[in-house]
Amino acid sequence: MRVSMADVAAHAGVSAQTVSRVANDSPRVDPATRARVEASMAALGYRMNRAARALRTGQTRTIGLVVSTLASVGNSRMLQAIAEAAASRDYALAVITVAGTRDIAEAFAQLRDQGVDGAVVLNEATRLARDAAPPTGLRLVVVDSPADDRFAIVQTDHAAGAADAVRHLLAGGHATVHHLAGPATSFAARERERGWREALDAAGAAVPPVVRGDWTSRAGHAAGAELADATAVFVANDQMALGLLRALADAGRRVPEDVAVVGFDDIVDAAEFRPPLTTVRQDFDALGTLAVSSLVAMIEGGVPASEQTVPTELVLRRSSRA
Template identity: 75%
Template sequence: MRVSMADVAERAGVSAQTVSRVANGSPRVDPATRVRVERAMADLGYRMHRAARALRTGQTSTIGLVVSTLASVGNSRMLQAISEAAAARDYALAVVTVGERGIHDAFARLRAQGVDGAVVLNEATDLARGVEPPADLHVVVVDSPPDPRFSIVQTDHAGGASAATRYLLDAGHDVVHHIAGPPGSFAAAERERGWREALRDAGVLAPEPVRGDWTSASGHAATARLTESTAIFVANDQMALGALRALADAGRRVPEDVSVVGFDDIADAAEFRPPLTTVRQDFDALGRRAVAALVAAIEGSAPVAETVPATLVVRASSARA
């Protein structure tokens, strides 16, 4: 049996109009009353009917997610985090990938689905910077240089990369080599910047980075050029997995001969052989903040810029030189 606003109002001891205001996020509700109504909603299992809400407010309570690919672990983790954050706010999620027709087409497909706003994820943000989104589409980008048109939520990629590089230098390694991400990736560029800054601050000349494309295979290929290194900072954990295999193929022991540090702290990083030292991205916090910023924009707030810290997690793939 479907729970109605009248049922919630009776349980909370308020009017149906007050329940409607709480359900639609109106600020014209006393905080204590809001808590009482929300508790009654939870107790009764009340869910707002999306079609009815759309008729009243002109909003569908649906947000979009624009991605270039879901093949990478980081993008998949962000999809999960944003999906959970949206559900917690009672928003549905529509996902589109940027195909051959470009990001204009992705935005158009989302508008056709009646979304109230969109989160643009990682590599797709480079495409978003070059276009003007529809005037009625609120946009939040994840990982982007400053842009006054959008709210921006990002990981402190440079800070995390710098921490990883300093850790390896402090462990006695004379130089730290870098397997970088692909050109055009904001995250890759920021991680490379943090690596370079840490080497510069230590008075160490940065060697030329070797570039991959986020995949394990590219990490394996890149490491074939670095088998004489004693310390390698890899721009993501998938490429680090390929690096571990390439070093094993070359007869180099990790960490006895070579220390390897990744970035992301994917779910399987602790299961690598050896368990991977890496920089942890808080994907859940990124998802929550991106959705919160988008909902705030939908409700009329100005764009914001937020940075989520990244944390070094030391495991068995790294050791003193």
């Protein structure tokens, strides 16, 4: 049997109007009454009827997520972080993937048809978003993008994290640091490459040719042949670093004794690699929380679009230290 507002009102000893105000986050409820109503909602298992609320408020409390692929660890972790952040604010999440030649305008149109209040565009899909005109009134937060006044931006400080990795490797006595980069179309990959290059330039070290992969461990393994003479490698993500570690082992090169390796992301299994991987940690939970809170602020409070950056942390493990 569905629990109604009247049931909650009777349980809490308040009016149905007060329950409605609490359900819609109205400021016109004193804290003690709000706490009592929320306790009754929890005790009775009350769930707000989203369709009814949308008719009253003009908002569905649903946000969209546009992503190019969920195959990469970084994207799947961002999906989890955004889903949890949305749920904590009582927002539903609609996920749209943009793969191959699909036009992102179709994704925006589909989200508009679903009545979402706004959307988050994730990583590689941001390049498509910058080239498209989103539907009028669709508020957007883009994760990892150059400055653009059409939407809010949340990003990791990729360049600073890459520079930390390079300085760490140079401090270990290496004359230079090679780089296994991500796709040239990726903003995050370009920023990590920029940080690598600037750190080498600042140290007066030679800048080797970039070896490029596609974020997968298979690409990391294939890159091993091009990095046969390297003594230190900064890899743009942990999945490619995993493939590179295998390629080095296949070639009889020891890590870190012969080659020091640093990755980026700090995926859950990075500490279980052989050897455990030194890596630059992205705070995916903070990124997801910021993306959702920025979008909600735009939806509910009319807050203008802004740009926010999340710092990284270098996590030292065996792969970079002999």
